[in-house]
Amino acid sequence: GAVVSQHPSWVICKSGTSVKIECRSLDFQATTMFWYRQFPKQSLMLMATSNEGSKATYEQGVEKDKFLINHASLTLSTLTVTSAHPEDSSFYICSASGLGSGNTIYFGEGSWLTVV
Amino acid sequence: RKEVEQDPGPFNVPEGATVAFNCTYSNSASQSFFWYRQDCRKEPKLLMSVYSSGNEDGRFTAQLNRASQYISLLIRDSKLSDSATYLCVVIGNNNDMRFGAGTRLTVKP
Numbered sequence: 001g002a003v004v005s006q007h008p009s010w011v012i013c014k015s016g017t018s019v020k021i022e023c024r025s026l027d028f029q030a031t032t033m034f035w036y037r038q039f040p041k042q043s044l045m046l047m048a049t050s051n052e053g054s055k056a057t058y059e060q061g062v063e064k065d066k067f068l069i070n071h072a073s074l075t076l077s078t079l080t081v082t083s084a085h086p087e088d089s090s091f092y093i094c095s096a097s098g099l100g101s102g103n104t105i106y107f108g109e110g111s112w113l114t115v116v
Numbered sequence: 117r118k119e120v121e122q123d124p125g126p127f128n129v130p131e132g133a134t135v136a137f138n139c140t141y142s143n144s145a146s147q148s149f150f151w152y153r154q155d156c157r158k159e160p161k162l163l164m165s166v167y168s169s170g171n172e173d174g175r176f177t178a179q180l181n182r183a184s185q186y187i188s189l190l191i192r193d194s195k196l197s198d199s200a201t202y203l204c205v206v207i208g209n210n211n212d213m214r215f216g217a218g219t220r221l222t223v224k225p
Contacts, residue, residue, distance in 0.1 A: 107160050
């Protein structure tokens with residue numbers, strides 16, 4: 001079945017540095033990818049929606065210059081947290097849908113980011 | 117008003133019980149509906165899609181009521197392994213995806 005792979009699963013970085021998270025669709029063409037953030041004991045919060053080859057659409061309150069999203073191919077989207085701070089520590093998850101996903105949205109395994 | 121609202125929970129039920137969750141949505145043009153299950157510190161996994169005619173998968177039944185703009189999930193004969201957070205997901209006409217806050221279910225022996 002359709003699979004979405006996310007990498008890295010865990011990352012610890014120093015405050016002020018940038019971190020890149022990758023999201024890959026392994027056996028379907030992900031025309032749309034979503035990025036979410038989830039703080040402990042809270043629901044998933046949509047950060048942005050990206051369509052392949054287009055600029056991402058960010059949700060209100062999400063800084064596009066801080067959370068850079070690139071969706072340059074049908075199988076890969078990246079989220080870069082720039083100048084990370086401790087308050088950016090969270091669980092980041094991507095999801096994808098598209099040709100071959102059976103009109104279903106599949107999630108990556110998630111990435112735990114800790115900024116120290 | 118939130119775009120997608122779920123029963124607040126938590127639901128604590130004994131094994132074998134039947135439990136139902138509801139989820140209301142505000143966008144009448146919403147097109148697709150899903151129930152996802154999320155275990156602690158894991159990504160959500162698709163439980164089932166929700167169709168207008170209703171659908172059943174073993175102990176799980178999902179229903180959609182477009183007139184009242186809500187979806188429901190019924191779990192029969194609850195198992196300990198059903199303990200998780202259940203998220204309803206609504207896809208709008210602009211392909212935007214909205215989650216409910218999730219309902220935590222704990223099934224106890």
